Amino acid sequence: xxxxxxxxxxxxxxxxxxxxxxxxxxxxxxxxxxxxxxxxxxxxxxxxxxxxxxxxxxxxxxxxxxxxxxxxxxxxxxxxxxxxxxxxxxxxxxxxxxxxxxxxxxxxxxxxxxxxxxxxxxxxxxxxxxxxxxxxxxxxxxxxxxxxxxxxxxxxxxxxxxxxxxxxxxxxxxxxxxxxxxxxxxxxxxxxxxxxxxxxxxxxxxxxxxxxxxxxxxxxxxxxxxxxxxxxxxxxxxxxxxxxxxxxxxxxxxxxxxxxxxxxxxxxxxxxxxxxxxxxxxxxxxxxxxxxxxxxxxxxxxxxxxxxxxxxxxxxxxx
Numbered sequence: 001x002x003x004x005x006x007x008x009x010x011x012x013x014x015x016x017x018x019x020x021x022x023x024x025x026x027x028x029x030x031x032x033x034x035x036x037x038x039x040x041x042x043x044x045x046x047x048x049x050x051x052x053x054x055x056x057x058x059x060x061x062x063x064x065x066x067x068x069x070x071x072x073x074x075x076x077x078x079x080x081x082x083x084x085x086x087x088x089x090x091x092x093x094x095x096x097x098x099x100x101x102x103x104x105x106x107x108x109x110x111x112x113x114x115x116x117x118x119x120x121x122x123x124x125x126x127x128x129x130x131x132x133x134x135x136x137x138x139x140x141x142x143x144x145x146x147x148x149x150x151x152x153x154x155x156x157x158x159x160x161x162x163x164x165x166x167x168x169x170x171x172x173x174x175x176x177x178x179x180x181x182x183x184x185x186x187x188x189x190x191x192x193x194x195x196x197x198x199x200x201x202x203x204x205x206x207x208x209x210x211x212x213x214x215x216x217x218x219x220x221x222x223x224x225x226x227x228x229x230x231x232x233x234x235x236x237x238x239x240x241x242x243x244x245x246x247x248x249x250x251x252x253x254x255x256x257x258x259x260x261x262x263x264x265x266x267x268x269x270x271x272x273x274x275x276x277x278x279x280x281x282x283x284x285x286x287x288x289x290x291x292x293x294x295x296x297x298x299x300x301x302x303x304x305x306x307x308x309x310x311x312x313x314x315x316x317x318x319x
Contacts, residue, residue, distance in 0.1 A: 015059065077288075110123070196235050206224075
């Protein structure tokens with residue numbers, strides 16, 4: 001897997017996948033990294049804490065806390081599964097933020113991605129289903145349910161559509177609105193097809209848009225923007241090179257043939273060269289996955305930002 005990632009310039013978006021790759025078959029602990037696992041009825045929660053720069057260097061990710069929520073039924077619109085995931089997200093938001101956000105503080109929601117491309121539209125969809133209340137505080141406070149904080153949201157699009165770097169847009173908004181914290185949602189790339197539509201990652205380390213598909217932009221982090229940045233994502237694609245390599249490896253294993261990684265890489269590179277050396281693969285039902293997941297993410301974040309407010313009331317303020 002490491003050679004595939006290096007050959008095609010891919011990063012690992014999910015901390016849990018990076019952790020699994022490092023531990024390998026030996027199942028050895030990584031210095032500077034702690035993993036906690038919680039198994040619930042429908043959900044498995046992996047919390048990976050990177051404590052120091054040694055752990056960060058090995059994991060290839062910044063120091064911080066990464067919460068991964070795994071649930072195969074996530075892609076199905078099951079209310080029981082949805083309620084448990086929302087509950088875990090609400091708890092995880094408090095874990096990631098601590099006491100850095102007080103009642104009444106302004107929160108900025110950012111939905112990264114391209115609304116014209118379904119696998120990349122998770123972020124904009126998240127904004128669509130999130131309660132937006134800042135303008136009510138300014139112009140119609142009587143229309144708000146008591147206890148609702150000011151929340152604003154933006155889906156800045158992508159460079160190819162707007163001609164603007166995402167960081168430029170977000171920095172301008174942060175400088176003018178002055179939110180206390182920012183929550184960013186983006187589609188991720190996985191290294192395992194089983195994770196598409198079944199996994200949610202939450203982290204307090206910010207995010208680098210496009211890193212998973214080799215198109216990294218300027219990172220959105222607390223160091224760059226001056227406010228805490230909570231990054232949330234769900235895998236919607238897997239690179240074709242990863243799928244091809246695994247298929248060749250499994251064929252060789254099942255047929256008794258010898259697997260030659262260099263030959264497999266060369267064959268994969270030859271096939272994918274017509275696509276600029278890379279190709280993202282997404283399932284046929286990606287429309288339903290993005291629709292369902294974006295609603296769950298919006299409600300999970302909203303329940304943490306508006307404690308005590310019912311789901312029915314929150315949905316009234318969605319855009």
